Amino acid sequence: MPIPRRRIDVNLEELDQIIDRGRQAPLSESDGQKLKVALHTMADQLMPKRTTEKTSAVLSTTAAEAAAPSEVEKQKPAGHGRHSVAAFVGASRVVIPHATLQPGHTCPECSQGKVYRQKNPATIVRFIGQAPLQATVYEMERLRCNACGQVFTAAAPQAAQGDKYDATAVAIIALLKYGTGVPFKRLERLEAQLSIPLPTAVQWELMAMAAKLLWPMWEALIRFAAQGSVFHNDDTGMRILRLVREVGDKRTGVFTSGIISIVATYRIALFFTGPKHAGENIARVLKERPQALPPPIQMCDALSRNSPKPAGVKVLEANCLAHGRRQIVEVAENFPEESRYVLEALGTVYHNDALAREQELSPEQRLRFHQEHSEPVMNELQRWMAVQLAEHRVEPNSGLGKAISYLLRHWSKLTLFLSVAGAPIDNNLVERALKKAILNRRNALYYRTLNGAHTGDLFMSLIHTCELNAANPFDYLTELLWHADELAASPDDWMPWNYRETIARLQPVAA
Numbered sequence: 001m002p003i004p005r006r007r008i009d010v011n012l013e014e015l016d017q018i019i020d021r022g023r024q025a026p027l028s029e030s031d032g033q034k035l036k037v038a039l040h041t042m043a044d045q046l047m048p049k050r051t052t053e054k055t056s057a058v059l060s061t062t063a064a065e066a067a068a069p070s071e072v073e074k075q076k077p078a079g080h081g082r083h084s085v086a087a088f089v090g091a092s093r094v095v096i097p098h099a100t101l102q103p104g105h106t107c108p109e110c111s112q113g114k115v116y117r118q119k120n121p122a123t124i125v126r127f128i129g130q131a132p133l134q135a136t137v138y139e140m141e142r143l144r145c146n147a148c149g150q151v152f153t154a155a156a157p158q159a160a161q162g163d164k165y166d167a168t169a170v171a172i173i174a175l176l177k178y179g180t181g182v183p184f185k186r187l188e189r190l191e192a193q194l195s196i197p198l199p200t201a202v203q204w205e206l207m208a209m210a211a212k213l214l215w216p217m218w219e220a221l222i223r224f225a226a227q228g229s230v231f232h233n234d235d236t237g238m239r240i241l242r243l244v245r246e247v248g249d250k251r252t253g254v255f256t257s258g259i260i261s262i263v264a265t266y267r268i269a270l271f272f273t274g275p276k277h278a279g280e281n282i283a284r285v286l287k288e289r290p291q292a293l294p295p296p297i298q299m300c301d302a303l304s305r306n307s308p309k310p311a312g313v314k315v316l317e318a319n320c321l322a323h324g325r326r327q328i329v330e331v332a333e334n335f336p337e338e339s340r341y342v343l344e345a346l347g348t349v350y351h352n353d354a355l356a357r358e359q360e361l362s363p364e365q366r367l368r369f370h371q372e373h374s375e376p377v378m379n380e381l382q383r384w385m386a387v388q389l390a391e392h393r394v395e396p397n398s399g400l401g402k403a404i405s406y407l408l409r410h411w412s413k414l415t416l417f418l419s420v421a422g423a424p425i426d427n428n429l430v431e432r433a434l435k436k437a438i439l440n441r442r443n444a445l446y447y448r449t450l451n452g453a454h455t456g457d458l459f460m461s462l463i464h465t466c467e468l469n470a471a472n473p474f475d476y477l478t479e480l481l482w483h484a485d486e487l488a489a490s491p492d493d494w495m496p497w498n499y500r501e502t503i504a505r506l507q508p509v510a511a
């Protein structure tokens with residue numbers, strides 16, 4: 001696919017005159033400079049921008065060809081953009097029996113054998129379109145007596161009973177707004193185009209009402225997350241228009257903190273928006289941690305504001321290796337050879353970590369695997385970086401010098417995965433989670449109040465926890481709203497991984 005060319009406004013008449021003069025005599029210094037500036041400007045505009053931090057993209061072509069095999073991006077065949085039928089787990093299924101044959105019937109072709117049902121049926125997938133929210137108007141006939149004036153109205157059908165806005169409508173609004181970043185105003189505009197008005201104010205009222213019903217689930221998630229063996233946390237900037245700060249709080253920043261807690265095989269996502277940093281918010285979660293549990297591993301970048309300081313709770317701090325690597329990436333253009341050495345070494349470590357995931361190694365097996373294959377690489381990298389600074393091969397105040405100093409200064413926390421079982425290698429898990437908050441910020445720009453921010457935190461936490469545990473967030477939110485009373489009585493029974501079993505227990509047993 002050709003690179004789209006951007007329009008550049010230049011004085012073409014002046015450039016033509018310079019070229020014409022160049023045919024008659026050597027270009028003057030000023031003319032040559034003008035022509036060079038124009039050519040470089042056009043080249044910069046047409047040059048494709050790097051959108052990845054992979055070594056093959058960061059380094060020059062020559063360096064990329066010399067990179068370790070694990071770092072060279074493999075050429076993938078062009079995809080056709082289609083999915084197999086097995087991928088449509090949320091689709092409705094219609095079983096169509098054969099019109100004339102059943103298992104055990106005699107074959108009509110050879111009249112000797114008997115037909116049997118094959119394991120895989122023939123399939124057709126068909127898509128239909130519909131509005132995100134649909135409305136049905138029920139018109140009950142009314143009859144009036146012309147003598148006594150009595151009016152007789154037809155009874156409303158069962159489908160018309162209940163709230164005006166069904167739980168499914170509330171769930172899809174929440175999923176569109178907080179799961180995929182569709183602002184209320186944009187959804188209002190779409191529904192208006194489909195002649196089904198849905199004002200922004202109504203959407204917010206539904207979200208605020210649902211948040212009150214689902215708040216016990218939010219508190220249950222915090223309690224469960226506090227039991228985690230590994231925590232990831234980080235911040236991103238946010239904006240709240242009408243934020244009332246606590247008395248004496250002179251801070252001006254507003255943040256959304258993302259926290260991912262790993263409890264056994266489950267992953268819990270929590271979002272906190274307000275003036276507090278990620279370290280303060282994770283401290284709030286750790287206050288719920290049972291004292292009998294061992295210290296958890298806490299992964300973040302090296303900023304002090306991300307480190308928790310809860311009284312009586314100790315953590316094993318790990319720093320994100322991807323953050324350290326990124327500092328090398330940022331200076332790779334100015335220090336290509338040195339950067340290549342560091343990126344290749346770290347590429348080997350990441351390759352080893354990918355192999356450990358593919359082989360589904362236990363935390364202890366993964367630790368031994370890294371100690372055998374990654375620790376020698378990291379030890380040699382540490383020695384090499386120390387030599388660069390000690391022998392003044394790299395200026396300490398240069399971009400590369402500062403990047404190397406960062407890695408060496410935080411080396412023990414950056415390499416905790418080489419000494420503690422289960423320690424992650426980077427903080428990418430929560431970085432991906434924060435994209436949900438960033439998407440909402442880009443599309444909606446701000447929260448109006450702190451209450452609105454807390455409502456967004458609740459829904460983003462529930463939705464992303466579903467995604468991390470392969471649960472359907474639309475179905476989950478719908479069931480929670482339908483069973484709000486049962487949820488309030490026992491929220492621990494309504495986690496994304498056990499709510500289906502809870503619903504099955506509540507259903508009456510057939511006689």
